[in-house]
Amino acid sequence: MNKIADEVKEMSADVVKVGLLGLGTVGGGVIKTIRSQQEKLTSRLGKRIEIVKALVRDSEKQRAVSLDRSVLTTDFDEVLQSDVDIVVEVMGGVEPTYEYVRALIEKGCHVVTANKELLAKKGTELVDLANRHHVHLAYEASVAGGIPILGVLRQFLRTNDITGVRGILNGTTNFILTKMETEQQSYHDVLKQAQELGYAEADPRSDVEGFDAMYKLYILAQLVYGESLPLEEVNRRGIADLTAGQIRMASELGYRIKLIAQAHRRGDGIRLSVEPTALPTSHPLAQIQDAFNAVQLSGNIVGDLLFTGRGAGELPTASAVVEDLAYLLTQPFIPHPAWKEREAATSSKEEVEGHSLCYLEGSGPAATPDQVLHFLRRAGVSVHKLKVQFDLGGVLRAGLITSGLEQEHADLLTSDFGLQVRCFPLLGDA
Template sequence: MSTGVVRVGLLGLGTVGGGVIKTIRSQQEKLASRLGKRIEIVKALVRDSEKERAVHLDRSVLTTDFEDVLKSDVDIVVEVMGGVEPTYDYVRALIEKGCHVVTANKELLAKRGTELVDLANRHQVHLAYEASVAGGIPILGVLRQFLRTNDISGVRGILNGTTNFILTKMEQEQLSYQEVLKQAQELGYAEADPRSDVEGFDAMYKLYILAQLVYGESLPLAEVNRKGIADLTAGQIRIAGELGYRIKLIAQAEQTGEGIRLSVEPTMLPLSHPLAQIQDAFNAVQLSGNIVGDLLFTGRGAGELPTASAVVEDLAYLLTQPFTPHPVWKEREGGAETTQETEAKSFCYVEGTGPAATPDRVLHFLRLAGVEVHKLKVQFDLGGVLRAGLITTGFTDEHSDLLRSDFGLQVRCFPLLGSVE
């Protein structure tokens, strides 16, 4: 490492990359006094070197050829270009050269992290990824500290700001999913192609990384129970609210007797639950430790500066710490089954028309089938459509199929986190 100067390369100069440069520049004196070195961006890989950007870099720093970064004698490279290919090949080449890497790329880590962690250990370089989970919330650093004394039985949270913004607006303004998605895209919260966010992939990648830190292993992504929010309706959200609940996209990792279980799905929370209070584009992570109990961390989970903050904190950390081997990442196939538990409580939303679709008949059927109904909220519209929300115990897919075939009802069920209120 050059005396007095840390030579930093940058892969990607989009929103987060620009935020990294702004943060380094605004905090340069503080960083220099604490690190004893000045940070200098010496190369930045971009798609188009002629493009106008919000941050200015000398033209000689910009390149469209990764080989220029590799040859530029950088000490550390910050990867914020996203994606898996060709990003994996670039990061692998840098590690093999002995270069430290800071990344905000949760998809890369979830899909190729086991290999990259192993590679970093073999070449004795830092691979830092705080910015890959929950943006500016320093949850990975907290976990590293807490795992020294606490056994973490469960991690759950709201790990995607875009979907939390959409659900908040659907509830507050009683708008449809499509209407709010359009708002989110106009505000820059959602991409033109929003599937990674709204179908739960983004939250699943972050959950995979959390599980690796907490349990020393994760499940293959194909075995994670993942459901998105694109089919949620304003009616479902409204009835949930009238029952005293709120629907959130919850990512959850828990240790069971059969192994770890990972899920990302719309979940019912009592309004009193701490995660139910997290609104708009904020993220939150809740930890359950055997000694400390429950802890909640919240903050802005996305955007230019929150993510850039985590990147630069990682950069500063690895400049002050000697290399120590990273805990090995592992994948274990055949985690805990995600079959329905007959004792689990759930929120079921039913909607349909027809002479058999009356509240009394539906309740009678459920009682005979052994389903306990704790709460019921019924609505009818002028066209005779039955809309009802039920908090139940013992409701299964079989009951759902029978309500469709015998009563002509469409059924959507959500797991319930917390006690019935």
């Protein structure tokens, strides 16, 4: 009797018709999550979620999830002309995705997207368009996968001023840096492992050159500060030029190198950066290993908060997508704060602030610790820690914790002393 009552209840519940753009790893995860949680979703939302159209490149392809052939289409117009209530976009890229999402919003369709590149490059236009057409544009899954950081920010922004946001926003690079440190392998060897495990794409540039983390940081800045810098003004540097020797030296000095994305105010503007950064091994972000992500918030009332979890993959991202779906079904439309961009308040020349960890390597006749230290002191550079290594070939390898070292000093160390110089900003106490 209870089973019959439950079935009647389920059939009588309203059906929410959902379209899907893309049926790759994340798209498949969305379908699995909806199916496995359908009873709970129907009970809590009073609505049954049904996938009625899915845009794919190849309708004949074998997939990990099965859908009725009538649901699959290779023609976007079929999705647009269907009676979908919400469309989930997980196809990635900017074109033709932007045109598809734009057309759906203009039709009055709510959109959930996991596409950080699309939002970073076209978000100002899409947010404005969604507001004008009174539809939701939800994008929790675009930043840090399964970590619900955007929802947390919306909650804390009601009372707190967020003074800083920083984090590890790319699991691929964190996996690579972890393996380079713990197994003392080269970047290229670990990258190959990451590709074999599915953490890195065949073309890994978006991850290892910092683009992926930059897109996510742009979205965070828009939410926290109501504005962001144009992408070309973000200070971005990847990890492809890091060596096992640099990472080992950092470790011997008590630091760990991570690809850190940061957003903070500077004067009347904001500064965004994504770059390899040296953290004391006791720092909370230094403890985040392998393919995990983490976001650290600093609020004027709540203080420091740390959120961590898997930042990518089938189910973590799908979880955020389905949570957005549930949000849309329970919340009335409220206009989204407009996204804005403005030029950086400072000059394009990068300023040197605080302390840095510098790695020096070379075998020139002038490359001795005493001569290097003498030069730095005369140049007004303070050296707080020094670690020196020589190998059997007479190659000097030195790690220094410095303050006041500028690019012109690094250039002179190269030209006059024959040293390769690589400096990392420090996060936390020197």
